[in-house]
Structures are given as C-alpha cells and as structure tokens.
Amino acid sequence: MVHLRDKLLEVAVRVAAEAAELVESTRRSAVRDVATKSSATDPVTAGDRAAERLVRERLAELRPGEAVLGEEEGADGSGGDGVCWVVDPIDGTVNYLYGFPWYSVSVAVQLDGATVAGAVVEPSSGRQWSAALGQGATLDGVPLRASTTDRTELALLATGFGYRAERRTRQAEFVARLLGRVRDVRRTGSAALDLCMVAAGWVDGYVEHGLNRWDWAAGSLIAAEAGAVVSLPDSGELGGAIFAAAPGVADELRKVLLECGVADVL
Template identity: 65%
Template sequence: MTAGESALRDVAVKVAEEAAELVRNAREAMVAGQRMPVETKSSDTDVVTAVDRASEDLIRRRLAELRPGEAVLGEEGGGAEGSGGEGEGDGVTWVVDPIDGTVNFLYGSPVFAVSVAAQVAGRSVAGAVVEPASGRVWTAVRGQGAWLDGRPLRVSAPARLEVTLLSTGFSYLSERRARQARVIEGLLSRVRDVRRGGSGALDLCAVGAGWTDAYFEHGLNRWDWAAGALVAAEAGAVVSLPGDDPGLGTDATFAAAPSIAAPLRDLLAAHGAKDV
C-alpha cells in the first residue's frame, strides 16, 4: 500500500466515522421522540431527511479541511466541486453517501451506512463504509485488499448456482420495480434464496465478506457503489459497474463470487436484465 493510498483510506475512515456518529445520535434522538423533517426526491418512496443533509455537510466540511481543493460528489449536495468550485478533473474526487439506506434509517432498521470513497478517473482507489448502528468499519484500497474492522476479507465459493445466496434491490419507481421483480422471479428456482437489505453499499460489502454469494441491482448511483464495490472487488468478487456490461443493462451493478459469476450473469441476461 503506498503512502498516498493509505492516506486516502485513513481520511475516508475518519470522516465516515464522524458522520456515522452524527447519524447514530440523530437516530437515538428520533427513538426518544424528536421529530425530523422528511422530504421526497424521485418518488413518494424516495426520501431524504435532515440528517442526510447534516451528515453530508459534515463530510464536505471535514474533507475541505483534510484534503483542501479536492472535488466532492455527494448524494444530497451534488458535485463534483472542490473548495474552489472547480470540476473533478484528473485528481482525486471524493464520492459520498451520507446515509445509504435512508428508508431503513427512517423506519428504525439498523441496515444503513455512511459511504466515503476516493476516486481517480472515475474509479475507486480507497474507501470506507461505516455502519452507525453496529460500528462496523469496512475498508478497501485498490490492489491491496479489503477489511472488516481490520480483518482481511475473502469472498465465498459456492459450488453451483443452486446453492448461491443472491441479494438485490429495487427501484423507487413502481413501474421499474415491477420489471425488476420479473427478472428476480426467473431466478428464484435457480438459486438458494434471495435477500433484499435496502443498502447497496452494505450489500456489496456483504459479498466481500462472504455473507452472500452475489449481488445485482439496476439504478445505483455512483455514491451508492463507490466504496462498497471496491470492498467486494478487493475481496475477490467479480464486479461490473454501471456501463461495464450492456448485456445486463446500462445501469446495472453486479458483484459475485468467481465460482458462479459467469453462469449467474448469463442467467440474468437470459431473463431480460438488460431490458429493465
């Protein structure tokens, strides 16, 4: 690991942990009865809270202090702007999701995370995913590996599709959700089971840890996968990102254990994944 890569990883962890503490404290205040402003974005089910915005504001402020002048792309604040307002260019761009799994956060489910990744030329080189509820910290550095709380990660090795545990997610738009469901319906008799966690970042990390064997979803944004996909890839998963595999759809994210990656990819394609 180079000193530069180590520094990027350390910054990602630091700001993600600080934001996770803010999010955790806000969730505890909600449990205690404090109300929170909630708005919607692309649909009535696509929500954003005041805590999302406060978390991203904290991350942007800390990145400006720790890595001045570097571009930031965030789910709530847009991007990619450095402290001087410049575009992301060829340098480091920080890609942040202040709460990945906002609906889970709002309902009290613990399955949500803060995701911070450093990218160069659109590809992640270092990142961290922090779970506020559990305190778990997932990290990765390109070419150097992935870790959960400092423990090296390695993907699973299912022998065949029939014993593959697949995770997925669905669009906030009901029409697209129905099309996605039809693809999954075609897979149900061919895999062990299907999970839907509600956080793309944590679903990707779970593949890296071997907690699931594969993950597939349409419609993720860059901040959803920037850190989690690096964790999966550095743990040994076969990963394709939006735009990498038109046969699965132009906005498909795919991560799978190598032993079943090819047949799973072909099965998804055969059931119309590219048309979702």
Template identity: 65%
Template sequence: MGGVATAEHVKDGEDLRAVAVRVAGEAAELVRRVRESAVTEVDTKSSETDVVTAGDRAAERLIRQRLAELRPGEPVLGEEEGGGAGAEDGLCWVVDPIDGTVNYLYGYPWYAVSVAARREGRSVAGAVVEPVSGRVWSAARGHGAWCDDTPLRVSPASRLDLSLVATGFAYAAERRSRQARVIDGLLGRVRDIRRSGSAALDLCAVAAGWVDAYFEHGLKPWDWAAGALVAEEAGALLRLPGTSGDDLGDITLAAAPGIAEDLLAVLREAGVTAV
C-alpha cells in the same frame, strides 16, 4: 484483487483509506446521535417513497467540512448536494451520507455512511461505516479489504443453485415491476434471495462471504463507490454501470468468481436486459 499498483499509489491509497475511515466514522456517530429528531424532518426526492432526512443533510455537511479540512481543494460529489466539478482532472471524493435512508427512517439497523476517493474514474480507497453496529468496512486499491481488523475474502461458491444472492429495487413503480419479473425468473435457480435496502452494505456482504453475489439496476456512483471497491479487493468479480460495454445497461454486480458467469447467464434469461 484490484490489479497492480505501484508502491507510491499503494501508500497514497492507504492514506486516503485512513481519511475515508475517519470522516465516515465521524459522520456515522452524528447519524446515530441525531436519528430520533432527524426522522421527524423528512422530504422526498424522485418519488414519495424516495426519502431524505435531516440526518442525511447534516451528515453530508459534516463530511464536506471535514474533507475540506483534511484534503483541501479536492472536489466532492455527494448524494444530497451534488458537486464534483473538476473531478475529471484528479481525485474526487464520492459521498453517500446515509445509504439505506428508508431503513434509517424506520429504525431498521442496516444503513451506513459511505465515503470513497476516486481517481480517473476508479475508486482507490473507501470506507463504509455502520452507525448501529459500529462495523467499519474499508479498502485501498492493491491493499485488500477489511471489516474492522479482519481481512475479507469472497465466498468459494461454485454452484449457482446453492448460492445466496442479494439485490435491490428502484423507487419507480414501473421499473420495480420489471425487476420483480427478473426475480421471478431467478428464484428457482438460486438458494435464496436477500433484499436489505443498502447497496453499500450488500457489496460489503459479498466481500465478507455473507452473500455470494449482489446485483441491482439504477444505482448512482455514491451508492457503490466505496462498497464496490471493498468487494473487488476481497476478490469479487465486478461490473459497474457504463463500464461493461455489453447489453446489461446500468447494472451493478459483484459476485464470487465461481458463480459470476452462471449468474449473468441466468439474469439474461430472466430478462435483466429489459430492466
């Protein structure tokens, strides 16, 4: 569960988690309140299907303002405004103002605000807050993971053929086609596949045992910075982009320990290394 931490670091992580929960909660309330008008102001980013709303921008501005008040001088890396300069020298906040913006646009209630604190390349605290349900997922390194007041633990899954696996897809059509071929090779080897549209919440779902594993290519740090820590602290085996040192490229993967190696083997057979 996240490795060994000193008492000082655990205390610091708990303090940072409290800040993440507070700030993400305030942004989630804003996102919920302004949705009806926010989705009338929509721009695109990497493609016509990759959208950003006025709600995304307003939430990130609020998060930056509150972090500047509560944690002055600490850099912030956000999906909409970038930043993060100086992060290599200490603590950096990594922010996704709305993870699952397409869901937000359509009114599909599976989206969240994600706020994480990272130190020396590792998440040490984070929160993922759902504006619609009000659920608060949070974790501090060495101190476990929680959904509201309930401690989290991954599923005891030990058979891949009886496992429920979540995934996501890129916005670029060519890459989506390659990802579809991987899913075609995986479908007959697992219980079923889920695709919800929010990486942060899929990672939290692994932590809760709602799914047995999750994988996706092409995520950015703000997509997984908080959710991956929640999954890891709940006992998931974790692989993050650029850290595994193997042929899996920019894959993000969290899985119950009993199926992780089998899932990786099947993904390789299905061609995931070519995605």
C-alpha cells in the same frame, strides 16, 4: 502511490466514522424532518443533509481543494489531478427512517473515475468496512474474502428495488424468474452494504439496477478487493446493472441473469 492510497483510505475511514456517529446520535430527531426527492417513496432526512455537510467540511480540512460528489448536494470543486470524493451520507435512508438497523455511510475517493480507496461504516453497529486498491479489504481490520461457492443453483443473491413503482414491477418480474435458478434472494435496502456482504461471503452475489455512483463507489472496491468479480453499471454488460459475485459462480451467474431478463429491467 501505495502511500497515497494509505493516506486516502485513512481519511475515508475517519470521515465516514465521524459521519456515522452523527447519523446514529441524531436519528430520533433527524427522522422528524423528512422531505422527498425522485418520488414520494424516496425520502431525505435531516440526518442525510447533516451527515453530508459534515463530510464536506471534514474533507475541506483534511484534503483541501479536492472535488466532492455527494448524493444530497451534488458536485463541488474541480478535483485537482482527477481526484474526487464520492459520498453517500446515508445509504439506506428508508431503513434509517423506519429504524431498521441496516444503513450506512459510504465515502470513496476516485482518481480519474476509478475508486482507489473507500469506507462503508454502519452507524447502528459501528462496523467499518474498508479497502484500498491493490491492498485487500477488511471488516474492522480483519481481512475479507468472497465465498468459495461454485454452484449457481446454491448461490444466495442480494438485490434491491427502485423507488418508482414501474421500475419495481419490472425488477420483481425479473426476480421471480431468477428465484428458480438460485438458492434464494435477499433484499436489505443498502447497496453499499450489499456489496460488503459479497466481500464477506455473507451472500454469493449481488445485482441491482438504477444506482448512482455514490451508491456503489466504495462498496464495489471493497467487494473486488475481497476477490469478488465486479461489473460496474457503465460496463454495459448487464443492461446498466451493477454486479458482484464470488469468482466460482460469476460467469455462470451472469448467464443466468441474462436468461432471466436482467438486461430488460430498465
């Protein structure tokens, strides 16, 4: 199984890096071809579509017959032995559209619904975050470790907001209550990279509602393998939010989030 995870991780990193190169090299033209999805503030660019096509083509070559779930084209394939690749071709499309250099390509592989390997690559910098189950997490080959903070009031949190105004309003009300209980809050616009920030200790925790599997499949494993405590949306612990935090503050931070109304945001 370890050998298989190594092979799967190698493919995830390779394919994500190739897609990231395409995303960055074509950005100027890609952002001129923009459509919308769930709302007028939820864009999809030619870069998103091209990157997902590339990932699907490369996976068909390298891992033929395995299922793929992608943000832009949905599910494809039956998934032999419960294997499914989960792809976000550009996580942080609004940032990509505006030229704000905080977006990523996320490629994960799941076995019976649980992530066993994943990679998150930043096109603008080329940085590669990756992890395999039970083998730790790295950034450009350097091992990652979540922060050692143990005081919730000094914890720096990352979060995100939804595309629809009604949800953003509820999220803003929740964050307003939270701000007095922690050091501060950061909102960057890429869930995958927010989870990687927890893994690196750049923030002490992260919470967000309304995410899809492709948003967190790779990043959640990277955070967990770096020692963070992670709760996935389907756990039901925080009203459908994803949560990742340094182990020294995770339990207390969960209590604070509940007291601030995290379970009521949806």
